[in-house]
Amino acid sequence: MLTKKQRDLLEFIHKRLQKNGVPPSFDEMKDALDLRSKSGIHRLITALEERGFIRRLAHRARAIEIVKLPEDMSQPKGFQPKVIDGPHPSPAQPANVTPDExxxxxxxxxxxxxxxxxxxxxxxxxxxxxxxxxxxxxxxxxxxxxxxxxxxxxxxxxxxxxxxxxxxxxxxxxxxxxxxxxxxxxxxxxxxxxxxxxxxxxxxxxxxxxxxxxxxxxxxxxxxxxxxxxxx
The missing domain is CATH 2.10.109.10 (Umud Fragment, subunit A)
Known part of the structure; x- marks a missing residue:
């Protein structure tokens, strides 16, 4: 599973590689994801590598290889815990129940x-x-x-x-x-x-x-x- 930021970065790298065959720099990735520092990009890159989506090639500057892509990169999966009501409604609670009930x-x-x-x-x-x-x-x-x-x-x-x-x-x-x-x-x-x-x-x-x-x-x-x- 990927966060929205991880998916956004993976998609950005993929598009750049498709366009000119050269991965973006860390500064370009930082600007594209609107992050304040490159340390955030380092964490995202490490997470993508650990999950097997990319591979960093040793002894080569800006050398990132896409290993695999999610089936659907358009669905955001960031942390948004505001959706509470699922498809299964909760049982109705009778009126006038006591706190113990x-x-x-x-x-x-x-x-x-x-x-x-x-x-x-x-x-x-x-x-x-x-x-x-x-x-x-x-x-x-x-x-x-x-x-x-x-x-x-x-x-x-x-x-x-x-x-x-x-x-x-x-x-x-x-x-x-x-x-x-x-x-x-x-x-x-x-x-x-x-x-x-x-x-x-x-x-x-x-x-x-x-x-x-x-x-x-x-x-x-x-x-x-x-x-x-x-x-x-």
């Missing part, structure tokens, strides 16, 4: 893809499948979505590889909240949020992973953890 009524949420609990990777926006969620998890109100966890950096918070996390869509968070954070509009990760002044720290719950610190303009909160469905 609300947990009896399940709602189906779309599982939007996978989220990294480790080194940041992309979250995929297409609906992979749906999951039934107890109403008790959604009593905070608002819009919700689900993601499958990939990685072990939140294991000491009780979040394991393969678990499904339930998130309430929000753009804000308090210190100590576990959030989905979008980094530089490219990568998303599940971490504990800490803000101090103009900096935001994304902290793992595993000593094997370092806390990463960003400026506030590099991080966008996309959702706050409200529930967990364990995978065995």
């Amino acid at each position: 609300v947990q009896l009524f399940a709602r189906e949420l779309p599982v939007m893809g996978r989220i990294a609990a480790g080194v940041p990777i992309e979250a995929i926006s297409h609906v992979d499948h749906h999951v039934a969620v107890p109403g008790q998890m959604l009593k905070t109100g608002g819009q919700h979505y689900a993601l499958e966890v990939h990685g072990d950096s939140m294991i000491e918070a009780g979040i394991n590889d393969g678990d499904i996390v339930i998130l309430r869509e929000t753009a804000t968070a308090d210190n100590g909240d576990i959030v989905v954070a979008l980094i530089e509009d490219e990568e998303a990760t599940l971490k504990t949020y800490h803000r101090k002044g103009g900096s935001i720290a994304l902290e793992a719950a595993n000593p094997a992973y370092e806390t990463r610190v960003f400026s506030e303009d590099q991080v966008k909160v996309q959702g706050r953890l409200v529930g967990l469905i364990r995978s065995y």
Whole structure:
């Protein structure tokens, strides 16, 4: 699976190679994708290479070879967790139920893809499948979505590889909240949020992973953890 940025870059490289046989420079790629620095292009190139879509040829400047292309390059797959209502409507909840009774009524949420609990990777926006969620998890109100966890950096918070996390869509968070954070509009990760002044720290719950610190303009909160469905 590719993010929209990865697909856009792959398509841009492919078109340039078709046009004149020479891949674009990193500056040209940065400008084409409207990125602020070439470090973002380096990350995208590495991701495309790891996924087998391109190959970098050693000892040759600007040497990039297209290995394969997605079947459909026109469908964006960036991280856009705003689509909540899937094709399967949730069961109607009777009126005048008590807070204790609300947990009896399940709602189906779309599982939007996978989220990294480790080194940041992309979250995929297409609906992979749906999951039934107890109403008790959604009593905070608002819009919700689900993601499958990939990685072990939140294991000491009780979040394991393969678990499904339930998130309430929000753009804000308090210190100590576990959030989905979008980094530089490219990568998303599940971490504990800490803000101090103009900096935001994304902290793992595993000593094997370092806390990463960003400026506030590099991080966008996309959702706050409200529930967990364990995978065995």
